[in-house]
Amino acid sequence: MSSTIEITKTCGWCGSTFIARKCTTRYCCKRCAEHSYKDATRKQHVEREQAKASMPQMSDDKRLFITPAQCARLLGVCRASIYNYLAAHSIPCFQFKGKTLISRNSLDSLFDGSHLYQLRPAKEKQTITEFYTTKEVLEKFGISNSWLFKAAKGNNFPKLTQRGKTLWSKSHIDRFFAKSTPKEEITExxxxxxxxxxxxxxxxxxxxxxxxxxxxxxxxxxxxxxxxxxxxxxKGVAIDEPDTYTMQEAMAKYGMTRDQLYHYIKTYGISKVKVGRIIKISKQELDNMFAPPKI
Incomplete structure (x- = not known):
């Protein structure tokens, strides 16, 4: 049953006068209540951020132990460079699970004393002596003239013009087409x-x-x-193929996890082939490996 009490109140958001049915009503409509709630939430967020900013923060150069990111800021290099130094054991560190820390004392000790600067020899530019003509590339790899020039532009193939003929670096061309050639022996x-x-x-x-x-x-x-x-x-057409296991079949037969099965395949060089997204494993080789020993 609705209240029959009428109380004249002033809206807490827009300031207009309205008739309220309850003593706890503070706003004249839903819109004013939503605006007031958002404003209060915004003020609380600003107060939290201001309190966080006013908290004293220890600078990187005063910490006893620093992370690679802090070390990068301290030395003025990128974080990737610091990880390269750590991998090369140029900077000592300690690796925890999920966190790497560097001691400031060990970092400062690296700069104690005098160190001679070693000039790094510049890499000698390799001279290209073997070339293809445009005609040889088209005949060998079965591509069109426009496709060759498009690939050369996108992959920056070295070239030169001699007596009206365009010569292409043989090593760069062979390396590029080796990537796009299927690795499997496919004849049809x-x-x-x-x-x-x-x-x-x-x-x-x-x-x-x-x-x-x-x-x-x-x-x-x-x-x-x-x-x-x-x-x-x-397409599911029946094809004559050697007896093989899928990963799921091999795991079910020998009661192994996928990682264990991969370990045996890699360690003992068991033949496998990828058909679409399915890996086929040689049935004979896998069965021979797990066969009971004989004297």
Whole structure:
């Protein structure tokens, strides 16, 4: 049952006069109550920040132990440089779990006495003696002329012009194309048109599947090609392949964690292959390793 009491009060926020039904009512409307609450919260935050700023803070040069970030400010270098010095054991430190501390005494002792400055020899610029012509690059790697110049601009390939021919650094070109060449021995490839004809997929669907399953691809001229074996596997087509375990199958069979299984694979050099996002492990090699010993 609503109150019948009428009390004339002044709003605590806007100052207007209003009729209140309760003695505890302070504001004439919800909007004024919200504004008052936000103003009080803002003032409390300002007071906390002012109190924090007024607290005396110890400067870095007066601390007995400092962090790498404080050491960087003290020496006027970046934090990455300090971590490089620590890794090279130039500055002594102690590593706790989640925190690294440097003693000011040990840091100051580094500068005691005289130290001779050692001039660091400048790196000699290696002379490039082997080159490709533009025609040789196009024929060897099957790319277009415009694609070569675009890649050269983006990767800063050294080049020179001699008797009207553009010569490209052989080592830089080989190093660049070695990264983009699939590491696996793939002999059969699909073009996008062949995939569309066989599976009835759109180009966007092909690109999405290639990206999702990480199917190896290569570019021949202006045409992209995709690994036939990996693509068929991603589509669920039955393929003749050697007997393998997935990680989950091997873990379940031998009762091991993923880290333990990775340890044995790395230590004993067990063959494995990555198909999309799935790692396949040689079944025969893994079974032989865990087979009971025989005399």
């Amino acid at each position: 490839w699909y073009t996008a048109a062949e995939i569309q004809e066989r599976y009835g997929m759109t180009l966007s669907a092909i690109y999405n599947l290639v990206s999702k399953e990480r199917i190896p691809k290569m570019k021949v001229g202006c045409e992209a090609r995709y690994s036939k074996w990996h693509f068929d596997k991603a």
